Amino acid sequence: MLKIENLNKTFGKKQIFANLDATFGDTGVTLIVGINGVGKTTLLDTILGISKYNSGTVEFNGLSSDQKKFKEQTFYVPSDFFLPEYMTGKEYSNFILKHYPNSNLAFFKKCSEWLGIKDSLNKTLETYSFGMKKKIQLAIMASSGTTLILADEIFNGLDFETTIFVQNLLDKMSQSAKIIIVSHEPSVIDFYSEDIRILNNKKLERMYGTSEAVIEKVKKEGNLNSKLCQMEKYFRTA
Numbered sequence: 713m714l715k716i717e718n719l720n721k722t723f724g725k726k727q728i729f730a731n732l733d734a735t736f737g738d739t740g741v742t743l744i745v746g747i748n749g750v751g752k753t754t755l756l757d758t759i760l761g762i763s764k765y766n767s768g769t770v771e772f773n774g775l776s777s778d779q780k781k782f783k784e785q786t787f788y789v790p791s792d793f794f795l796p797e798y799m800t801g802k803e804y805s806n807f808i809l810k811h812y813p814n815s816n817l818a819f820f821k822k823c824s825e826w827l828g829i830k831d832s833l834n835k836t837l838e839t840y841s842f843g844m845k846k847k848i849q850l851a852i853m854a855s856s857g858t859t860l861i862l863a864d865e866i867f868n869g870l871d872f873e874t875t876i877f878v879q880n881l882l883d884k885m886s887q888s889a890k891i892i893i894v895s896h897e898p899s900v901i902d903f904y905s906e907d908i909r910i911l912n913n914k915k916l917e918r919m920y921g922t923s924e925a926v927i928e929k930v931k932k933e934g935n936l937n938s939k940l941c942q943m944e945k946y947f948r949t950a
């Protein structure tokens with residue numbers, strides 16, 4: 713179980729989280745939504761210990777992010793990434809997967825085949841398109857054998873077919889791992905409607921109801937309806 717208690721985090725004078733509490737079970741997909749700049753990436757970074765927090769506790773199965781066992785059990789797919797361009801896909805995947813004791817190289821090969829990058833594994837990463845770079849990270853993620861996976865904007869840059877494939881892959885993986893994803897896509901809200909949390913007012917709140925209700929709430933938090941009205945008025949009078 714991932715447990716966050718009384719989390720407080722600031723960047724300078726700006727408070728990002730205030731006494732944020734959240735628990736996540738051992739399996740299933742949780743979708744985190746929220747307007748731009750509210751702190752979704754910071755939350756993932758904080759869980760993983762990449763970003764320090766002011767006070768509170770973050771534990772995964774009793775482990776803290778500075779422990780080797782925590783690192784071996786968790787995998788992060790960030791939204792912005794820089795890959796070692798001089799390595800081939802094969803060298804890179806071997807390099808990353810060897811850090812994970814339960815990784816499965818045979819499954820990596822299978823995922824590479826499913827994702828259509830198998831024939832490019834002997835090429836250097838500088839020759840990969842953005843989508844191919846994303847795909848190799850997804851294949852590594854799926855075969856890492858980790859039990860906590862955090863992924864930021866995971867579907868960005870993926871074509872339609874791959875998006876559907878990855879949604880189903882995550883669904884299967886979530887039977888034995890906890891997967892927490894951040895996404896802005898309405899279709900993703902539809903697919904993962906079981907556990908949706910909205911980051912708002914420096915806290916993480918569980919959302920219940922239909923995906924339409926969730927989308928309406930997200931729109932309201934960002935004042936989208938009011939902005940749309942203002943824009944319509946502007947074009948009517950311009």
Ligand SMILES: Nc1ncnc2c1ncn2[C@@H]1O[C@H](COP(=O)(O)OP(=O)(O)OP(=O)(O)O)[C@@H](O)[C@H]1O
Pocket residue numbers: 723724728746747748749750751752753754755
């Ligand atoms: N290293 C940093 N130093 C100072 N402020 C930061 C830093 N990183 C993020 N912030 C600020 O913290 C807030 C949360 O940023 P974060 O990237 O977590 O938001 P987000 O919800 O992921 O946004 P988006 O949907 O645009 O990706 C923003 O106001 C951002 O400007």
